[in-house]
Amino acid sequence: MLLIDDLQVERDILPLFNFTHQEQSEAALRQLFDERPPTKAAVAERQAVVQAFLNNWAVLGNFSYSVLYFRGAQSFMQEVQSGRYLLAAGAKARWQFFFSEAKRHHVQSQVVQLILFLEKLHTSYLARLDLASFPPAFRAELTAANDFLGLFDLGAQAAAVRENAFTVSHILQTTNVLQKLTAEETAAFWSFLFRFEAYWSVAKGVMQHQLCFARFDDQQLVVEDLYHPLVPQAVRNTFRLRPGENVLLLTGPNMAGKSTFLKAISLCVYLAHLGLGVPATACTLPYFDTIAVSINLNDNLRSGYSHFMTELLHLKTVVEQLAQKGQQRCFAVFDELFRGTNQDDALDITQATVGGLTRFPRSVFFLSTHLLQLEEQLPPLGAAVGAYHIDCSIVDGRPVFSYRLRRGWSQLKIGRLLFDEVGLDRLLKS
Structure with missing residues (x-):
């Protein structure tokens, strides 16, 4: 039983830990404060996750991303995967883009945002983590997220963007991957990302305020x-x-x-x-x-x-x-x-x-x-x-x-x- 309203946790304490970049990660952070782990072992596991973030601070200390790219990436991925944004395949798609330059530019800008957001997330942060420092359950989620990102050939795609060589073929390669994903796979990825950022935010609060683990x-x-x-x-x-x-x-x-x-x-x-x-x-x-x-x-x-x-x-x-x-x-x-x-x-x-x-x-x-x-x-x-x-x-x-x-x-x-x-x-x- 918890009777802790008088501590004013959400008003006074949560802001000390809140370094999240957008509202969905903030909601995941709030969930960490609202949901007490049910056992002593679960408490210890959560401590171990936060400690692992601190152990990887050389990689995660500057964790950041463009919120604009995040919103565009999430929206485009969900629209394509859900079928609300139907794209033709192969030659038919090429002809659509050939006759509609406006459509090609629109789709290309969304795909580029998606690629650049995911590529930075993967190469700057997730792929550089020492996975062995994380508890097994969270390590498995990290591995699944890296595998998910590996579907997109992000290195080659991002290089094409930076070299101004991003073509219709690159667009179709990305959209084909998105259309094969299930709703459960995309939901699991975004849910993990929000919790990842929530834990990062907690770790930053622990470091900034010089807190200790009990x-x-x-x-x-x-x-x-x-x-x-x-x-x-x-x-x-x-x-x-x-x-x-x-x-x-x-x-x-x-x-x-x-x-x-x-x-x-x-x-x-x-x-x-x-x-x-x-x-x-x-x-x-x-x-x-x-x-x-x-x-x-x-x-x-x-x-x-x-x-x-x-x-x-x-x-x-x-x-x-x-x-x-x-x-x-x-x-x-x-x-x-x-x-x-x-x-x-x-x-x-x-x-x-x-x-x-x-x-x-x-x-x-x-x-x-x-x-x-x-x-x-x-x-x-x-x-x-x-x-x-x-x-x-x-x-x-x-x-x-x-x-x-x-x-x-x-x-x-x-x-x-x-x-x-x-x-x-x-x-x-x-």
């Missing part, structure tokens, strides 16, 4: 130099889950960076399970069956649910999933849980929630809170509950934010300081 280990959750990629000059934090911990309480004053840290570690976990690069220098984590992130929940006006009821239902969904699935692992984040109700109720039900979540030791739960009384009122729960805070200090009467993750509770309050700093106290008294 390693899965059910006994560890360690993220080194974690950061959120949208934060300029982001402060990096290292998080290491201690043995036995599974409920992590995060405190700290307003603006300290609690929500940013929770978004960063949630994004890291989610991208790791997609088999993509994560914003850290190293990451080892369990394989989680459920990823649920609740940050900045709002009232659900359509359903009539208040903010508090939305929080309750989100928590219920996670707990029910764990209760029904038994041995599954869950990674869940609840930012400022129960802030939608009064403090007495919030303290009471937060204690009940923390105690209840310790019953699922295979899962990991992050809860941020401003309920500072929890430090004294929370009953002893042993090693299962870990306290962390985002550091902040007061210097010369003003808050100084370090954005550093520390162990232990924070009792620092800066709400009044911020109230005075923005001038509200003066305005309200004047």
